Amino acid sequence: DSGVTQTPKHLITATGQRVTLRCSPRSGDLSVYWYQQSLDQGLQFLIQYYNGEERAKGNILERFSAQQFPDLHSELNLSSLELGDSALYFCASSITGTPGTDTQYFGPGTRLTVL
Amino acid sequence: GENVEQHPSTLSVQEGDSAVIKCTYSDSASNYFPWYKQELGKRPQLIIDIRSNVGEKKDQRIAVTLNKTAKHFSLHITETQPEDSAVYFCAASKMSFGNEKLTFGTGTRLTIIP
Numbered sequence: 474d475s476g477v478t479q480t481p482k483h484l485i486t487a488t489g490q491r492v493t494l495r496c497s498p499r500s501g502d503l504s505v506y507w508y509q510q511s512l513d514q515g516l517q518f519l520i521q522y523y524n525g526e527e528r529a530k531g532n533i534l535e536r537f538s539a540q541q542f543p544d545l546h547s548e549l550n551l552s553s554l555e556l557g558d559s560a561l562y563f564c565a566s567s568i569t570g571t572p573g574t575d576t577q578y579f580g581p582g583t584r585l586t587v588l
Numbered sequence: 589g590e591n592v593e594q595h596p597s598t599l600s601v602q603e604g605d606s607a608v609i610k611c612t613y614s615d616s617a618s619n620y621f622p623w624y625k626q627e628l629g630k631r632p633q634l635i636i637d638i639r640s641n642v643g644e645k646k647d648q649r650i651a652v653t654l655n656k657t658a659k660h661f662s663l664h665i666t667e668t669q670p671e672d673s674a675v676y677f678c679a680a681s682k683m684s685f686g687n688e689k690l691t692f693g694t695g696t697r698l699t700i701i702p
Contacts, residue, residue: 475631506689516632516677516692529689563631571683576622577690579631 476500477566477580485586491552494583498545498566504528505547506567506577507539511560522547554587561585590615592680594693601668602701609696611678612660618680621661622690623652627674635676636663639683665698673700 476499486492498505507519518531522541533539536554541547551558561584565577591614601607613621622637638645638652638661645652649668654661665672675697679690 475633515694516679518689518691521689531689576634576637579633581631 475578475580477502477564477578479562479564479580479583481583482581483584483586485588486554487588488554488556490554490587491550492554492585494549494551494562494564494585496547496549496564496566496580498547498564499578502566502568502578503545504567504569505541505545506565507533507547507549508563508565508579509560510563510582511557516563519549551585556587559585559587590618590680590691592678592691592693594678594696596696597694598697598699600699600701603670604667607663607665607668607672607698607700609663609676609678609698610660611662611680611693612658613680613691614659615680615682616656616659617682620681620683621652621654622679622681623650623663624677624679624692625674626677626695632677668700670700670702673698 478497480495504523506521509517519533520539521529525541536552539549561582563582564580567577568575594611619640624632625635626632636650649666651664675695677695678693681690
């Protein structure tokens with residue numbers, strides 16, 4: 474157990490819908506990262522927050538948005554869902570948010586299925 | 589941006605033999621290279637990492653080597669055991685404030701044959 478929690482574990486929804494994935498970082502970690510893992514794309518970095526502020530952005534679609542709240546938990550919002558959005562979504566957290574300074578610990582993931 | 593290529597995509601090794609997974613990166617400014625292990629249905633877990641100021645790092649049966657000139661790094665697992673079966677991902681990043689994202693390779697599915 475890494476100490477990072479994600480809810481829900483599984484999510485099944487229909488195309489065109491909107492969902493929210495939630496992540497709670499390890500106690501003391503200020504940075505949260507979101508990744509998408511699909512069969513043909515591997516692990517893709519979406520976005521990073523540090524202490525409530527966006528720090529780095531990857532290939533995140535405009536239909537996707539995220540935020541980090543004052544209590545440091547984060548939410549990833551996915552809207553106008555398409556079949557291709559079906560994937561495993563991981564959240565990770567670290568203390569400083571600078572790769573190489575500390576380790577990113579991954580949560581158990583949320584499996585999203587869009588029908 | 590950074591591009592990381594990983595080979596092979598699948599690897600089968602007899603138990604007790606060694607396994608080697610190789611990655612190349614494109615951005616010469618990258619200076620941090622972690623390796624993650626992901627067992628089926630589970631989260632990726634960091635198993636070893638290396639920074640560009642060293643050429644090799646070892647932790648028991650696992651070692652990583654880095655060749656900055658050639659821009660490639662490798663994971664070596666010796667005396668493989670069945671529990672080493674998993675997907676392994678390499679990644680690369682700069683250790684700097686700002687655009688500090690990890691770019692992952694596409695993964696290697698390692699199978700240890702008993």
